[in-house]
Amino acid sequence: MTTMPRRMMTIGIGIAVIGVALAFGGGFAWFVHRVEMPGQTPPRTDGIVAFTGGPERVETALRLLAEGRADRLLLSGIGGGAELAELARRAGVDPRPLAPHITIDRNATTTRGNATDTATWAHDNDIHSLLVVTAAYHMPRAMAELARTLPDVTLYPLPVAAPERPDRTAVPLRLVAEEYIKFLVTTAGLSAVLPMREPAPARTGHAG
Secondary structure, rough: OOHHHHHHHHHHHHHHHHHHHHHHHHHHHHHHHHHHOOOOOOOOOOOEEEEEEOOOHHHHHHHHHHOOOOOEEEOOOOOOOOOHHHHHHHOOOHHHHHHHEEEEEOOOHHHHHOOOHHHHHHHHHOOOEEEEEEHHHHHHHHHHHHHOOOOOOOOEEEEEOOOOOOOHHOHHHHHHHHHHHHHHHHHOOOOOHHOOOOOOOOOOEEEE
């Protein structure tokens, strides 16, 4: 190979690397902007789902149900030791009138699992509109997974911020960057390769 073709190949590789870096950076900037966008809560939906795993997600969903914003609530990915009475106490609501309307899922341990179990629950309960509650930085990936499993259901995102980080921009940049990469994997249809956070425990039905 002569010097000129080598130089052209080097330039071509350099341009390709710069192009990929610019595309990744531009996409990440879009992702950060999307994470910072507030949710718009509709007056009422058929159901609410909370993807658990962080503070204020379950509490927010329980308060929305208590306010009559939906008929049914799915708490997806609840840890094995958490009971409705304790969850309701943290949310400041009375669990007794809410219990018949709540399903606790203890099976899902990934966002993909959350979406799959939500689809089963939505079909079983004739859900056509769904309010989605999860962390702001997690919302794009949650919505992407739900759009895959529930293409005929209208989805309304309601992002929440952790109490210790009321400003969504205060979420560590490393965490947002990791979530962006997972979002890209999800939109590419490869979310099944993402690691599980923990072993999947047993599943329960309606809360009591």
